[in-house]
Amino acid sequence: MRVWLYYRLSRDEDDELNSLTNQRKIIYDYAVSQGHEIVGESSDDNVSGMHFNREGIDKIYDVVEQGRIDAIIVKDLSRLGRHRTQTALFIDYLREHDVRVLSATENIDTFNENDDLIIGFKGLVNDFYARDGSRRVRTGYRQKQKEGIVITPPFGYFKDKNTKQVVVVEEAAETVRYIFSLYLSGHGMKAIARQLNDERRKTPAQIQLELLRKRQPHTRDHIRKKNIWDSTMVSRILQDEIYTGTLICHKSERNKINKTFRFTEPEEQFRHEDFLPAIVTKEMWREVQNLINQRKAVRVRAGSGHPVLRYSGLLRCSDCGRTFVGKRVKLKSGERVEYICDTYLRYGKEHCSSHVIREELLDQLITEELRSAKRLYQQNWDRLQTVIDRWIPQQPSVEKKCKSLLSQIDTLEEEMEVILMERIRDKANVERYDRMIQKREAEITSIKKQLTELESLEDTLKTRQTELKRDIRMMDDILAQGNISESNLRLLVEKIYISEHDGKLDVDIHLKAPFRTHVDFYEKGEVVESGASLLYDYDRLGAFFEGGSWEDDEQEANA
Numbered sequence: 208m209r210v211w212l213y214y215r216l217s218r219d220e221d222d223e224l225n226s227l228t229n230q231r232k233i234i235y236d237y238a239v240s241q242g243h244e245i246v247g248e249s250s251d252d253n254v255s256g257m258h259f260n261r262e263g264i265d266k267i268y269d270v271v272e273q274g275r276i277d278a279i280i281v282k283d284l285s286r287l288g289r290h291r292t293q294t295a296l297f298i299d300y301l302r303e304h305d306v307r308v309l310s311a312t313e314n315i316d317t318f319n320e321n322d323d324l325i326i327g328f329k330g331l332v333n334d335f336y337a338r339d340g341s342r343r344v345r346t347g348y349r350q351k352q353k354e355g356i357v358i359t360p361p362f363g364y365f366k367d368k369n370t371k372q373v374v375v376v377e378e379a380a381e382t383v384r385y386i387f388s389l390y391l392s393g394h395g396m397k398a399i400a401r402q403l404n405d406e407r408r409k410t411p412a413q414i415q416l417e418l419l420r421k422r423q424p425h426t427r428d429h430i431r432k433k434n435i436w437d438s439t440m441v442s443r444i445l446q447d448e449i450y451t452g453t454l455i456c457h458k459s460e461r462n463k464i465n466k467t468f469r470f471t472e473p474e475e476q477f478r479h480e481d482f483l484p485a486i487v488t489k490e491m492w493r494e495v496q497n498l499i500n501q502r503k504a505v506r507v508r509a510g511s512g513h514p515v516l517r518y519s520g521l522l523r524c525s526d527c528g529r530t531f532v533g534k535r536v537k538l539k540s541g542e543r544v545e546y547i548c549d550t551y552l553r554y555g556k557e558h559c560s561s562h563v564i565r566e567e568l569l570d571q572l573i574t575e576e577l578r579s580a581k582r583l584y585q586q587n588w589d590r591l592q593t594v595i596d597r598w599i600p601q602q603p604s605v606e607k608k609c610k611s612l613l614s615q616i617d618t619l620e621e622e623m624e625v626i627l628m629e630r631i632r633d634k635a636n637v638e639r640y641d642r643m644i645q646k647r648e649a650e651i652t653s654i655k656k657q658l659t660e661l662e663s664l665e666d667t668l669k670t671r672q673t674e675l676k677r678d679i680r681m682m683d684d685i686l687a688q689g690n691i692s693e694s695n696l697r698l699l700v701e702k703i704y705i706s707e708h709d710g711k712l713d714v715d716i717h718l719k720a721p722f723r724t725h726v727d728f729y730e731k732g733e734v735v736e737s738g739a740s741l742l743y744d745y746d747r748l749g750a751f752f753e754g755g756s757w758e759d760d761e762q763e764a765n766a
Contacts, residue, residue, distance in 0.1 A: 209243070209246045209280065210238050210243040210244065210246065210280050211245075211280070212231065212238065212280055213234075213267060213279055213280070214227055214230035214231050214234065214248075214250035215230075215250060215251040216230070216252050216254075227250055233282050234282055236310050237311035246276050248271065248272070251263040253266070256290070257288075257289050259290075259297060264297075264392050267279060271720055272304075275303070277307070278307045280309045281308065281309075281311065282311055283313050284310050284333065286314065287308060290329055293446065295327075297536075302318070313325075315329075347465055352457050353583055356456060357483075360483075361449055362379050362382075362414060363382075363383045365418050372485075374484070376418070378413075381401065381652060382408050382409070383444055383487065385403075386403070387491055387495060389402060396445070397438045399438075403436040404436050406668065408436070409434075410434045413434050424741055440505070448492065450486045451485050451486075451489045452480070453479065454479040454483055455478055456479070457475060458476055459471060460723035473575075473703055486578075497692065497697065500695035502520075508640075516533035516546075517693040517696055519532065522546050522702075523703070524704075525704045525713070526706050529550045529707070530547060531547060531562070531564075532546070533566075542567065542696050543566075544565070544569075545566070546565075546566070547561065548561060553706045561707075562705050562706075569714075572714060573696070573700070577685060577691075580718070581679065581682040581683070583678060588672075593708040594668065613659075615650075619650055623644055623647050626647075627640075627644070651727060667709055685699075701719045703715040703717070753755055
C-alpha cells in the first residue's frame with residue numbers, strides 16, 4: 208500500500224517525547240514493518256493542530272488530488288489535528304478519495320467501522336486538551352497583565368532581559384517629544400512625518416534592529432523596508448498613553464482557536480498608572496488627544512509645508528452660514544494671517560461680503576475674554592470661600608435638621624394612609640382625596656430633595672472649590688504663554704460667529720462651558736462696542752447656592 212508519512216509538533220508540547228525526529232522514526236518503522244511503500248512525507252513544526260492551514264497538510268492535499276497515495280500514517284490522531292470538527296471533515300475528505308488514516312501507536316484505521324466510535328471519542332479528547340491548554344495559557348497571561356507585563360515595549364523604551372526593567376532610550380524618547388511638540392505647534396501628522404524624514408531621524412524599526420537585532424518581516428513591501436516615517440506611525444505615537452508612564456494591558460483580545468479578534472472595552476483593561484518612566488507629561492498627552500479630536504470634528508487640514516492655521520474650523524459667517532478660509536498674506540515685515548468668508552472667496556461680493564478679520568485681532572479678543580472670565584472665576588472663588596466659612600459653624604445642626612426632615616416625611620406618609628382609607632370609604636369625593644394625596648406626595652419629594660442637598664452639601668462645596676481652583680490655574684497657564692496655542696483655542700472656543708453690517712463687524716464668541724459668551728463689535732479693525740451676555744454656567748462656577756444666586760445675595764444686602 209502506498210503511504211504518506213505525516214508528523215507535527217506544537218510549541219506547547221514535550222519536545223523530548225513528541226520531537227519530530229522521534230515521531231518520524233515511529234511511523235517510519237511502522238510503515239516498514241507492515242510492508243508499505245513510502246511515497247513521501249511532510250511535517251509541521253511549532254504549528255497548532257486547531258487549524259488546517261498548514262504547509263504539511265497542503266502537501267497531503269496535492270498528493271491526494273493526484274491519486275498518488277492510499278493511506279496516511281501518523282503517530283496518533285492528535286498529530287493530524289486537534290479540532291474535532293475540522294479533523295472529522297478532513298478524514299471524510301480522505302475517505303471520499305479512498306485514502307485512509309493509520310495511527311501507528313493507537314492501532315486505528317479510519318476505514319475500519321469498528322474504530323469509528325474510538326475516532327469520535329479521540330476527537331473529543333484531543334479538542335478538549337487543546338482548548339483546556341489554551342484556557343490555562345490565557346488565564347496565566349491575564350494574571351500577568353493584571354500585575355503589569357511588558358513584552359516588547361514601544362518606540363522610546365527598552366526592556367532589559369536580565370533585570371526585566373523597562374528603561375528609556377533617550378535618542379528615541381527625544382523623537383517622541385519632538386513629535387508631540389510639533390503636533391501642538393500646529394503641524395499635521397503627514398507634515399511631521401516629512402519633517403522626521405528630512406531630518407533622517409531613526410524609525411522604530413531601526414531602533415529595534417539596533418537594540419534587539421530584530422529585522423523587518425519579509426512580507427513588508429520595498430518602500431516600508433526603507434525605514435521611512437509615515438502619518439500612521441506618527442498617529443500611533445501621539446495616541447499611545449504609555450508615553451505618560453501609564454501601562455494599559457489587555458487592550459485587545461485574540462482567540463487563536465476560534466480565529467476571532469476584538470478591541471476590549473476600557474472596563475476590561477488593566478491600567479497601571481506611573482508604571483514606566485514618563486517621556487511626556489500627562490497634561491501634554493491630554494492636550495494632544497483633545498487637539499486630535501477637535502481637528503477630526505472640524506476636519507482641519509494643513510497647507511503644504513505649513514502648520515495648521517489656528518482658527519481653522521472655528522469661524523463661521525452669520526450672514527451666509529459658511530465657514531471662513533484662512534490665508535497667509537506676504538508683507539515686507541513678514542507674514543500676516545487673515546480669515547475671509549468662503550462664500551465671498553468662491554462666488555464674489557454679490558453673494559456675501561468679505562468679513563475679513565485678522566488673526567492678531569482674534570487673539571486680542573480671545574485673550575481679553577479669557578482675562579474677563581478669569582476675573583469672574585476669582586470673584587466666585589472668593590464668594591464660595593465666604594459660603595464655606597458661613598457653612599462650617601452650621602455643620603453641627605445639619606444632623607438635627609435631617610432628623611426633622613425625616614420626621615416630616617413620616618408624618619406626611621401617615622397622613623396619606625389616613626386619606627387613602629377615607630378615600631375608600633367616601634367614594635363620592637374621590638377627586639378631592641386624590642388632590643390631597645398629590646399635594647402630600649409633592650411635599651415628600653421636595654423634602655427628600657432638601658435632605659439630599661443637606662447630606663451632600665459639604666462634598667458639593669469642596670468639589671466646586673476644587674474645580675474653580677483647577678480652572679483658574681489653567682487660565683493663568685494659558686495667559687502666561689502669551690499667544691494662545693491652537694490646542695488651547697480648541698479647548699476654549701466652541702464657535703466664533705462673524706456678521707457684517709454697514710462696514711461694521713459683529714464678532715460673537717461662543718466659549719465652551721464653563722466659560723461665557725462675549726460679543727465685540729469691530730469697525731475698520733477697532734473695537735467700537737463690547738458687551739457680554741449672562742449665559743454663565745453658574746452650577747459649574749459655584750454661583751448658585753441652595754437655590755439662590757450671587758445677584759440675589761447682593762440685592763438682599765443692598766436692601
